Amino acid sequence: MMSAAIEVANITKIYPTREGKTVALDRLSFSVAPQEFISVLGPSGCGKTTVLKIVAGLSRATGGQVLVNGRPVTGPHRDIGIVFQTPALMRWRSAIQNVMLPVEILHLDQSKFRERAEELLALVGLRDFHNRLPSELSGGMQQRVAIARALIHDPAILLLDEPFSALDAMTRNQLNVELLRIWSERKKTSLLITHSIPEAVFLSDRVVVLSTRPAQVMEIVDVPLPRPRTSEMRISADFIRLVDRLGRLIGLEYA
Amino acid sequence: MTSPEYYRTAKIVVSLIAFIVIWQLACYAFKIPAYLLPAPSDIAVRLYEKRGLYFSHSEVTFYETVGGFLLAVIGGCIAAALIVVVPTLRDVIMPLLLVAQIVPKVAIAPILLIWFGYGIVPKILIAFLVAFFPIVVNTAQGLASVERELLELAQSLEANRWQVFWKFRVPTALPDIFSGMKIAITLAVIGAVIGEFVGGNRGLGYLIIIANQELDTPLAFAALFILSLGGIVLYGLVELAERLFVPWSVSNDANLEIARLR
Secondary structure, three states, X not given: OOOOOEEEEEEEEEEXXXXXXXXXXXXXXXXXXXXXXXXXXXXXXXXXXXXXXXXXXXXXXXXEEEEEOOEEOOOOOOOEEEEOOOOOOOOOOOHHHHHHHHHHXXXXXXXXXXXXXXXXXXXXXXXXXXXXXXXXXXXXXXXXXXXXXXXXXXXXXXXXXXXXXXXXXXXXXXXXXXXXXXXXXXXXXXXXXXXXXXXXXXXXXXXXXXXXXXXXXXXXXXXXXXXXXXXXXHHOHHHHHHHHHHHHHOOOOOO | OOHHHHHHHHHHHHHXXXXXXXXXXXXXXXXXXXXXXXXXXXXXXXXXXXXXXHHHXXXXXXXXXXXXHHXXXXXXXXXXXXXXXXXXXXXXXXXXXXXHHHOOHHHHHHHHHHHHOOOOHHHHHHHHHHHHHHHHHHHHHHHOOOOHHHHHHHHHOOOOHHHHHHHHHHHHHHHHHHXXXXXXXXXXXXXXXXXXXXXXXXXXXXXXXXXXXXXOHHHHHHHHHHHHHHHHHHHHHHHHHHHHHOHHHHHHHHHHHHHHHO
């Protein structure tokens, strides 16, 4: 068996609060194989984002450890690209300049990566928008720029923190399809944080289902839908059954 | 010029003209003596008669204002950067700043005169003191207002302090720095005039004092007119610089305008 790209081993996160301590994450364990697409699904406020931050090295677990490519995470590391809930673009930079930001910070070869940035903007469907400022792009387009930015330094792992939750349903579905296409072209190990069940099912190989606070892994569910996946699969019986099962698992009531 | 902008300009010009006409007519109708309230025509005549006088006085006030303003911009930006980048300094600098801001500058002016004489230096210092605070406050706020996600991005890329400051904080703060500068430039004019009121023998503020003493109210108004005009021009220059250096912020407004028109 291949070693895991991300190995989350028994992590706990405890926040000190005024009333004592709050346990946000309670002994979570799961692993992500190289080039696998995994979603962490859970109700709002259960601490999903904390999982991502610990994997990214932006936050430290109180207990347990995370291994990325076999090495323990002790701080931020460059093997990852992150897409946040908000596009988090620099308002003063054009789309392509935003995509180039990591190249500048990591002191990579600007002229070489310029071409790559253009390629990535084309990949996310913004071929003709290189020189637009974020204010001149729609919310969906801004998030596409953010995806291109996360991929520019060719990280092995893509971390997605509810990247589409601020978008309207139509844009969201469209970007789900695009993300699948990008993923199948670039084959990045991907960890998606989401509270949308259909999104998790549609995109993932496996779904890690978290409980409410303190978050524990309730179940890791395989998604047996074949790839490449198409939009039509969202109305297939298998898809709906899986969505329903996950819904029951996290305690959603369907009328 | 697009037509709504043209319309706006027209509105401003017409209301200004209307104001002057009403003023003129009121002075004429109620026979208000010129030493109480000179009519615009009296002021215009005095402006023309003493045209040789204003230039040298304006020059002095201009240097005082711009000198104090530039000092405030440089000092204010440095102080703000220290406050934001070195959090421990915040508790040292902020109380001092607050005290400096609360002390009435008119009351400090005579003391500065004792220390620095009757030349241009105390006026520049007063202009600086008045203009400093809004720049510090706005700049510090701007430097600290980088989106949390952007800072996390910087952190995840292991950006160093220097990169975070110049690539993330400074551009984020630019619009705020300019709002601070726009307030500061108008205050700097006031500061320079206060300095001239308290002690001096040159400058438009000095000219107003002299005109008052001689009950030459039209001359005082003429000096006021030039002072205001100069202030507006300086403000305009700062705004022009803003358009050049912060086009993304200004273009936002333009986009809104376009969106509204559609």
